[in-house]
Amino acid sequence: MSVLAKAGAWSLCAAVRAAIPCLWKGKYFSSGKEPGENNPVTPMLRHLMYKIKSTGPITVAEYMKEVLTNPAKGYYVYRDMLGEEGDFITSPEISQIFGEVFSQLGSVLKNCDISIHLVEVSQKLSEIQALTLTEEKVPLERSAGSPVYMKGVTKSGIPVSWYRDLQDVPKGYSFYLAHEFFDVLPVHKFQKTPQGWREVFIDIDPQVSDKLRFVLAPCATPAEAFIQHDETRDHVEVCPDAGVIIQELSQRIALTGGAALVADYGHDGTKTDTFRGFCGHKLHDVLIAPGTADLTADVDFSYLRRMAQGRVASLGPIKQQTFLKNMGIDVRLKVLLGKSTEPSLRQQLLEGYDMLMNPKKMGERFNFFALLPHQRLHGRNPQTNAHQSKPSPSPVAGFSELVWQ
Secondary structure, X not given: OOOOOOXXXXXXXXXXXXXXXXXXXXXXXXXXXXXXXXXXXXXXXXXXXXXXXXXXXXXXXXXXXXXXXXXXXXXXXXOXXXXXXXXXXXXXXXXXXXXXXXXXXXXXXXXOOOOEEEEOOOHHHHHHHHHHHHOOOOOOEEOOOOOEEEEEEOOOOOEEEEEOOHHHOOOOOEEEEEEOOHHHOOOEEEEEEOOEEEXXXXXXXXOOOOOEEEEEOOOOOHHHHHXXXXXXXXXXXXXXXXXXXXXXXXXXXXHHOEEEEEEEEEEOOOOOOOOEEEEOOEEEXXXXXXXOOEEEOOEEHXXXXXXXXXXXXXXXXEEHHHHHHHOOHHHHHHHHHHHOOOHHHHHHHHHHHHHHHOHHHHHOOEEEEEEEOHHHOOOOOHHHHOOOXXXXXXXXXXXXXXXXX
């Protein structure tokens, strides 16, 4: 999963470990059930245990942030996680068609002065991006201490820059793409109890050496403020960082124009426990061998819509199958198959298409969500947009049915 932006996490004071003795006794939060003896002591596990012994149990959000982006031991910082030999694969690697359906944007921008700005905290992924985009025909400029830590020129002559924070990206008319980004931002997990909402923390298991466990906070915590007063679910995940980024994007789009497209696993405020790990393309217990597996939680698109606060219009979420069909993926597949005479390539195209579009695969698990200026949607009432996401009367690529003229 490529990290598009990284916002500062909310600072939540950790309660002392002795004050949170409650062992979680409800359903499993981790996606696997590996026994304790299969729990290797990784450098990250040692770091976390020292941290917990020093300051007390940590929130799930703090756990995710440490495991994924710790500067010294973080999973995304140094681990090579993409591809068949990695832990996961994303849509662009599955099939060339995925990227090609977005090439229509080029016709819109062909007369514009274009530059590319990538927000990436992973050194590994930034190197892969640089090699893919530039082939290093022009030497890259590197400045580790600068907000712009790398610069280059793409194969087609477009300037490209790398940042670690969205706040450092220059403001102006822009199109923002967040592909499998929001699902790796830290989430706070809450369980409804007879005493009210209680946050889920991570503590050291007193029964098993070198093992972590989930516990419940004995009282309310600051992140509870992000739970809706009319929430009906008994377990929720909230992501303050996602709200910060959506507010920043909404403000930029409202002031200077452009749009944002979010593509991710998620739901519209209906799911409960989605926190899970992936290692070697398989589900992995989130508390086992931290630092060796990807951690993710489904995006709550209803929360993203609320955080836009009516500054901009929102569309979606809609299923990937519908979005790509509206973008003309069927036509593109037909063209590519017509040009291909090699049986293995044709089979590869068909298998990639099936993975992207099949409802039982990525077709209905992946969603698309957009932010754009109100004036782009004629007839839309700005006051109702913060709570509604209905089809727009004005056609928007991907969100409106494709009509050939």
